[in-house]
Amino acid sequence: MASDADGGMSLQPATLPYVGNEAARRFLLGTWRAGRLAHAYLFVGPRHVGRRTLALWLARLVNCHAPGETGPCDRCSACRRIMHGNYPDVMVVEPEVDEFGEVKRGVLIEQIREVVERRAPLRPYEGRTKVFVIRGADTMTPQAANAFLKTLEEPPAATLFVLTAADQARLLPTIVSRCQTVTLRPVPTRTLAAALAAWESWPDRNAENAELFARLSGGCPGAAVLATQQLDYLTARQHWLDQVSDLVSADRHQRLATVAGMTTRSAAAPLLDHWLTWWRDLLLLGSGRGEGVTHWDQRAVLANLAARLRPNEIAAFLRRIEETRDQVERNANVRLAFEVLVLDMPYVEAAA
Ligand SMILES: [Zn+2]
DSSP: OGGGGGTTOOOOOSOOOOOSOHHHHHHHHHHHHTTOOOSEEEEEOOTTSSHHHHHHHHHHHHHOSSOBTTBOOSOSHHHHHHHTTOOTTEEEEOOEEOTTSOEEEOOOHHHIIIIIIHHTTSOOSSSSSEEEEETTGGGOOHHHHHHHHHHHHSOOTTEEEEEEESOGGGSOHHHHTTSEEEEOOOOOHHHHHHHHHTOTTOTTOOHHHHHHHHHHTTTOHHHHHHHHHOTTHHHHHHHHHHHHHHHHTOOHHHHHHHHTTOOOHHHHHHHHHHHHHHHHHHHHHHTTOGGGOSOGGGHHHHHHHHTTSOHHHHHHHHHHHHHHHHHHHTTOOHHHHHHHHHHHSOOOOOOO
């Protein structure tokens, strides 16, 4: 592949053109044109909604050699190097994540020292503005956050900080108050589906797949793109769909046997997130709000099942899944948490 020749710095696949959150982009563009950009922004929104993409778009905007009406040109050498992660004035600090994208280790003080504290006082090498992108800023350790705050309190010239976070409440209020917050929201299904259906780098694109992937991603374009690039994505999904629907009709003994193998913490959280989408669909279908279902291709099966459950029973179990998700995050015994959970799962006799 041609892209491997330039150092393989970025694993970025052929990207989907930016979709959604137009208001945020227009706001930033207008502020930049007026020469009134703040020195620090905080982009808050769910994972894969496009926080990093927007941060790098802003980094290109402030360093592009020929910005146009709608933003950076994306063709000049500054734009291209920023997109490939090898532009000296754009620095990204991020937490360590595992294969599922779950944070293994938050942003450390060493990272803040080595990248931010060392580079912030220096002039840009070649661009107009040094941009520090702090991804997962809400994962900064207290020491890292306090060190970062010192730099933020006395912002050096020609420097722009862009923090991204899922949960603003987990940031120091003193950091939040020094940033201009921009909230990013999931993209409406119809908008994302249209973008996916028109995306030329996706060989399997068609209206039906686009609708399904837009829904499965929860309106987060990055999640949809990752899913399209994972060869076994739909197979893996079918596996857990079968498993959860079998569990509903399984007896105590079978339920415990099924979860005996589900003991790794890293796999537990994503699985519980999947279960949440499935049970939420049952609740939507059971209460006549089927338009919003995630598992669009399964809606007939799910509607059938929902008709045999009481909505309050489903709602109660949804809360149990959420509690278990919290427990797993707080390092509870994963196997025990799953055992207790599946025993609380509503039961529906298997269809004949
Ligand atoms: Zn450019």
